[in-house]
Amino acid sequence: MAERQNDTLTAASASVQPSNESGPVELAVFDFDGTSISGNSPVMLVRYLKQRGMLKNSVVLRIVLWAAAYKLRLPQNESWVRGLVFRAFLGMPHEKADAFMRAFYDEKVDRKFRAQADEAMAAHRAAGREVVVVSATFEPIILRAMERHDFDQQVSTRMKIDENGHYTCEVDGLPVEGAQKVAAITEYADARYGQGNWKLACAYGDHHSDRTLLEAADRAFAVTPDKPLARTARRKGWEILDWS
Template identity: 60%
Template structure:
């Protein structure tokens, strides 16, 4: 965190919450990670086939097990030390993701930070990827999907808790901000998302922005009067 956090006339911290994939960056970081792992032969063909079948069903908007597919991806890292995997994912971010960070997203985050707002990234992607983004971009706080670590300090292929997806984003955002600013000490003033799974977070904000939205979110944005941003 770089800039000081201010409070408004009511004594509340104003929070600006950003989705990551498709909002802050162009594309989907877990999908790019799978390609990255496949090129390095770190995922078996059978695991890749199962991930692809999940992706097809997800694209057709069928209900899917979010934790299951993240576990499949993390089979590439199961049994490996946390520091080693985090370093690998930091390199992946630097080589693949960072150049896809949208200039408009960075400018919006920086403007919020300069105004004293709390900038929070709320993402379903893996926590080390967001940690790398925090080192390079104006993200003050973040919540992302955390993978379980065993007693030896090695990653497993199981999600710790729930993937940060859909309504869960609102749950974890509220929990984080309550801890940081007090239960009555903050408000979700702005939220930015690109996907229909971001509807709950956008609905919870005083001002909602649909960023290059998919078709279902475009319909919601038009119906609810959300601003649509083409980043």
């Protein structure tokens, strides 16, 4: 298995070509959960909160039922479920909640960050691309990952903060999920570089909900994909990477 992973990693890194310095800024965009890490950070966070008695059993049950429906690909309210998770932080100063999520990342998530993701990110940066992580998970988690790994920017789900400096149960804007990943990256890059001055050179995703992101890229990489994404990747000729 280690030999196969090394072969896959070498192939992925070797395929990274330098960006054209005279052209638009090139972005290499990585999904987080299931792609950059081997796991799902919101699921891990719910377990972490439950173990500490910070979420009621009734709330956890509603989250579990939502997740079951999501797996069946039934229409779901992405903002609503994130609001359920953030009930754990009601009345808590957002600085304290952020510190909690950073500690959660350090304890539970960082060890799941894939070496192959680190290698690919470093290769893209060496080639002159800006590496951006885009994720439906909560912003403090991704900000902590950015402190510890080799990417430049992040676009993730942000929760509203009230006038007292406490988190609410409302998403600020929309969750960065599915097609919203492309919209969020576009908003970020247009604001930073201007329309027409950047392009999505490469994108990495693992889940069928990442199809829109991968379709928007010049080169798409399906990372240890689920079955629907694997079918799409084979049909469209996208590269399939085994980062398991």
